[in-house]
Amino acid sequence: VSTLPDGRTLRSFEVTAEDKEIEIAPGILFPAWTYNGRVPGPTLRATEGDRLKIVFRNNGSHPHSMHFHGIHAARMDGVPGAGLIGPGEEFVYEFDARPFGCHLYHCHALPLKRHIQKGMYGAFIIDPDPARHPEHEAVARSRLLGTPENAGWQEFVMVMNAFDTNFDNENEVYAVNTVAHAYAKKPIRVLKDKPVRIYLVNVVEFDPINSFHLHANFFDYYNQGTTLTPTLRTVDLITQCQAERGILEFHFREHEPGLYMFHPHQSEFTELGWSGMFDVVEALS
Numbered sequence: 001v002s003t004l005p006d007g008r009t010l011r012s013f014e015v016t017a018e019d020k021e022i023e024i025a026p027g028i029l030f031p032a033w034t035y036n037g038r039v040p041g042p043t044l045r046a047t048e049g050d051r052l053k054i055v056f057r058n059n060g061s062h063p064h065s066m067h068f069h070g071i072h073a074a075r076m077d078g079v080p081g082a083g084l085i086g087p088g089e090e091f092v093y094e095f096d097a098r099p100f101g102c103h104l105y106h107c108h109a110l111p112l113k114r115h116i117q118k119g120m121y122g123a124f125i126i127d128p129d130p131a132r133h134p135e136h137e138a139v140a141r142s143r144l145l146g147t148p149e150n151a152g153w154q155e156f157v158m159v160m161n162a163f164d165t166n167f168d169n170e171n172e173v174y175a176v177n178t179v180a181h182a183y184a185k186k187p188i189r190v191l192k193d194k195p196v197r198i199y200l201v202n203v204v205e206f207d208p209i210n211s212f213h214l215h216a217n218f219f220d221y222y223n224q225g226t227t228l229t230p231t232l233r234t235v236d237l238i239t240q241c242q243a244e245r246g247i248l249e250f251h252f253r254e255h256e257p258g259l260y261m262f263h264p265h266q267s268e269f270t271e272l273g274w275s276g277m278f279d280v281v282e283a284l285s
Helices: 112-117 134-143 267-271
Strands: 009-025 028-035 044-047 051-058 090-096 101-106 121-127 154-163 173-176 188-191 196-202 209-214 219-223 232-235 237-241 245-250 258-263 276-281
Touching (some): 009 044, 009 173, 044 051, 101 196, 101 245, 121 154, 154 188, 154 209, 173 267, 196 237, 232 237, 237 245
Parallel strands (some): 009 051, 154 196, 188 276
Antiparallel strands (some): 051 090, 101 121, 154 173, 196 245, 209 237, 209 258, 219 245, 258 276
């Protein structure tokens, strides 16, 4: 992080594409194409109005790019002729962080479905600048990383993904953040008196619709995260198409401690790995 001559913040990132074998379930290895050696790639987070500089290097075996769901010039779009580079090459993406919301980035090389399904995607979060939204300043401050208001939330990034392990254009393993049943075997511990915010992104290929269902509770939903008022209030299930995303907010203040499940309401997805638990506790031990 540095400061530009005009006083704005410059956030610089370095991202490298590389081929890497990853474990998506115990004993199941997948030959992934990755950003910085991981699937999903690192979450890139900025504040509305920041200048972003992403140095992208391709150390993989195929042409790759970074296409950001945001506002930018055509020459920064991450498509052929505008940021798509071959193995051994480098490209620098530069643009302003806007609009605020829950976004994503992914490779836009062809065949697109294969480059995404092989692991080339990640969350891209732009926090609102409270000064630009005086009518909703309190809400904006609660989303802005580093503020006392934001510290009062328990925030999680959940990238819903899946893997075609035999390359037949159908998925065999489903997950949140890649590892099947990870949050069922090791539940996510949350404090019952502290609100929860989830940045939810759907990048599942080969299945047109994914969903998120929260057991024994309801949440407010901000579709795309580009508003400071909910798109939906008091719902326990939302659906997302491919590349759709949003923000979920809820709490367990009125609940007794215990394990509360979350999963898609496509039973096949749940049974093949996309399931988890919140371990609601009075205090973190």
